Amino acid sequence: MPMEFEKVDAYEPDRSLKGKLRRRLIRLAHRRPAKxxxxxxxxxxxxDDAPATACExxxxxxxxxxxxxxxxFAAGLTGRDGPMGRYATGEDARRLHEAGHEIACHTYSHLDCGQSSQTETLADVDRNAESLAAWGAGDPVSFAYPYGDVAAPAKTALSGRFKTLRALHHGLITDGADLNQTPAxxxxxxxxxTVAKAWLDKAKARKAWLILYTHDVAGQPSQWGCTTEALERLIDRALADGFDVVTVAEGSRRIGL
Structure with a gap:
């Protein structure tokens, strides 16, 4: 009998005018400039979210x-079914960690940091980090806001806790970039x-650090994922163009964090 997984439905963060203004204004506040x-x-x-296909x-x-x-990883999603297919498990995280990949932190429940209080944010992040450590996947030093969304309570609560707090707005990590809301x-x-290639060209021209992200990696990916072939072409393009391909943790170390 095939194993059944609990289904995780897709969630949409606040798309109202108020939400859009908040997302724009928060990028100007509580900054931690990079050198x-x-x-x-x-x-x-x-x-993001570590779908099983991405881990494979x-x-x-x-x-x-x-x-x-x-x-x-968002530990509360592991082993469940979602819009991007099945999410990976703690065993997958440990395997990746032992192979040298970085296991980084989302929130445990994939909490929307644009809506959560400071107390809720810290509790959910603590729970997630404890889960990663319990899996044998190490102590996370990199964080990404689920949905790329954040408001002042979460941004101030997490400032300095991780080397980078990654968002989803487009950009490069250059001198002065905000480490509390890092572009990707x-x-x-x-x-x-096509978009990723254009940003590789910009990063090459400026000798900058570019963080690319996706979700699932499959022959027929979700709207949030990419094909294996596209990922391979981008990796090969970066190598041919002289990029150092690094984990986010290693990139942080190289800029002195």
Whole structure:
């Protein structure tokens, strides 16, 4: 009998005018500026929510080239079924960690940090970090806001706790970039590969650090994922263009965090 998993429904963060204004204004507040001076451009390949396909096909694409990625786990999702397929398990996280990939922190319940209080945020993040450690996946040093959304309570609560707090707005990590709301570029949707290539070109020209993210990695991915072939082409493009391909933790170390 096939194993059944609890279904996780898709959630939409606040798309109202008020929500859009808050997302724009919070990028100007509670900043922690980076100091970046690189001799070569860097790129990190990251996977949000850790769908099983990302931990399998995504990991294989990187490992085949001697590289490693960053996986942002939300422990409360593990082993469940969701809009991007089945989510990976704690055993998958430990396997990836032992293979040299970075296991990074989301929130335990995939909490919307644009809506949560400071107390709720800290409790959910604590629970997630404790789960990752219990799996044998190490103590996380990198964090990503679920849905890329954040408000002042969460941003101030988490400031300084992690080396980087990653968001979803497009941009490069250059001198002065906000480490409390670090930009990233998604490899998702029909034009995801094209958009990512354009940002690789920008990062190369500026010798900057670019964080790319996706979710599932499959032959027929969800709207939030990419194909294995697209991921492989982007990795090969980065290598051919002289990028150092690093985990987010290693990128943080290289800029002095």
């Amino acid at each position: 970046v001076a690189l001799e070569r451009p860097m790129v990190s390949f990251s996977f 096909a995504g990991a294989r694409a990187l490992e085949a080239r001697g590289l490693r990625g960053t996986y942002y 570029v998604g490899i998702e949707g029909e034009d995801g590969e």
